[in-house]
Every structure is written in structure tokens, then in C-alpha cells.
Amino acid sequence: MLKLLSATPSPFARKVRVVLLEKNIPFELKTINPWNINADIERFNPLGKIPVLITANDETIYDSKFIIEWIEHNYPDPAVFPTDAKTKFKAQQIQVIADGICEALILLFFENMRPDPQQSKPWTERQIKKISNGLQALEQQISNDDFCVDNTFGIADISVVSALDYLSLRFKTYEWRDKFTRISKFVARQSARQSFIETMPTPQDIEKSTI
Numbered sequence: 001m002l003k004l005l006s007a008t009p010s011p012f013a014r015k016v017r018v019v020l021l022e023k024n025i026p027f028e029l030k031t032i033n034p035w036n037i038n039a040d041i042e043r044f045n046p047l048g049k050i051p052v053l054i055t056a057n058d059e060t061i062y063d064s065k066f067i068i069e070w071i072e073h074n075y076p077d078p079a080v081f082p083t084d085a086k087t088k089f090k091a092q093q094i095q096v097i098a099d100g101i102c103e104a105l106i107l108l109f110f111e112n113m114r115p116d117p118q119q120s121k122p123w124t125e126r127q128i129k130k131i132s133n134g135l136q137a138l139e140q141q142i143s144n145d146d147f148c149v150d151n152t153f154g155i156a157d158i159s160v161v162s163a164l165d166y167l168s169l170r171f172k173t174y175e176w177r178d179k180f181t182r183i184s185k186f187v188a189r190q191s192a193r194q195s196f197i198e199t200m201p202t203p204q205d206i207e208k209s210t211i
């Protein structure tokens with residue numbers, strides 16, 4: 001059986017979990033905390049990050065985008081990538097923006113955990129700019145239809161919902177709903193989907209020694 005190394009707040013692991021659920025693929029979910037000093041992820045991923053998918057042959061696959069490509073190749077139905085190349089590129093571009101917002105949110109989160117005098121204002125502002133520019137780009141690129149691309153559920157929807165729920169978890173003071181109304185309506189429309197309900201992000205304790 002497939003095994004997924006995951007963490008409860010991770011938007012990247014969440015994308016993979018949603019894809020596995022949507023395709024109805026049985027898998028063992030192994031929840032760890034990748035930020036703990038003794039998390040010991042390097043034996044699965046040299047970069048020390050989750051998500052990592054461990055196949056039935058004990059192959060390790062990492063980086064959420066690559067894991068999802070691997071799953072799509074091996075379990076094509078129902079597809080999460082559009083088949084038409086142009087539409088697929090559009091969906092993947094949306095995934096890149098959504099993931100980039102999450103990367104900036106992680107950097108911001110750890111910056112905010114440092115003692116006040118150690119925090120860098122320019123660094124913080126740099127990450128906030130990536131988040132707001134990324135949201136602006138998503139606001140322009142996602143469709144007004146039920147789903148982001150080609151009115152069909154897929155990777156773009158999974159990525160946008162994962163990013164926005166992660167934003168709500170990690171940056172509670174950021175008022176995005178009134179500013180980005182198209183994204184806001186889209187996320188509200190998606191909130192009843194079972195795979196999203198089952199994978200809502202929750203915080204994990206971070207050891208002080210990590211920061």
C-alpha cells in the first residue's frame with residue numbers, strides 16, 4: 001500500500017492527500033512534524049521535507065508537484081490534470097502561484113516566531129508582497145465558473161483551496177476575503193467538498209530549537 005509522510009498544517013501534503021482521496025486510492029497516512037530536529041526525514045527525502053510518498057516497492061517520491069504527477073500517471077481516473085496541453089499549463093501555472101504563496105507564508109511564519117529584535121522588517125515585507133501579488137494573480141487567473149480552469153475540478157482547485165486555507169491558518173490578521181472577491185467566492189463554493197473537509201489544516205507544535 002502507498003504510504004504518505006505528511007504533517008497536519010502542510011498545504012503541500014494536503015494537495016497530495018486530496019488527490020489520493022479524490023481518486024479513491026487506499027494509502028497509509030503517517031503524520032510527522034518535519035520541523036522537529038529529530039524528524040529524520042532525510043532518509044526519505046534528502047531535502048528533509050514532507051510530503052514524501054513511499055510506494056509499494058519502497059521507492060520514495062517527493063515534492064508535492066512531482067508526487068501528484070506520479071499519482072496521475074499510475075492512477076489516471078478521475079484525472080486531476082486537464083488532458084489538453086494549453087489547459088494543463090494554465091492549471092499548472094495556478095498551482096505554481098498557489099504553492100509560491102504557501103512558501104512565502106512558511107517563511108513569514110518562522111520569521112514571526114523569532115524574538116522581536118531578531119525579526120527583519122524588509123524580509124517580512126518581502127514575503128507579504130509575494131503573498132499579496134500571488135493572490136492578485138490568482139484573482140485574475142481563476143475563472144468565475146464553479147472550478148478554476150475549464151469548469152472541471154482538478155489540480156488548480158486543489159492548490160488554490162490548500163493555499164487559502166493555509167493563509168487563514170497562518171496569517172489570521174490578513175484581510176483577503178473583501179479584497180480578492182473572486183477567490184473568496186471560489187473558496188466558499190469549495191468548502192463543502194468532502195476531500196477538503198477531511199483535510200482541513202490544523203497547527204502542530206514547533207520545537208523552539210528549530211528557529
Ligand SMILES: N[C@@H](CCC(=O)N[C@@H](CS)C(=O)NCC(=O)O)C(=O)O
Pocket residue numbers: 007009010011012013034035047048049050051062063064065099
Ligand atoms: N516544494 C515542496 C515544499 C514542501 C515543504 O516546504 N514542506 C514543508 C512542510 S509544509 C517541510 O517539510 N519543511 C521542512 C524543512 O524545510 O525543513 C513541495 O511541494 O512538496
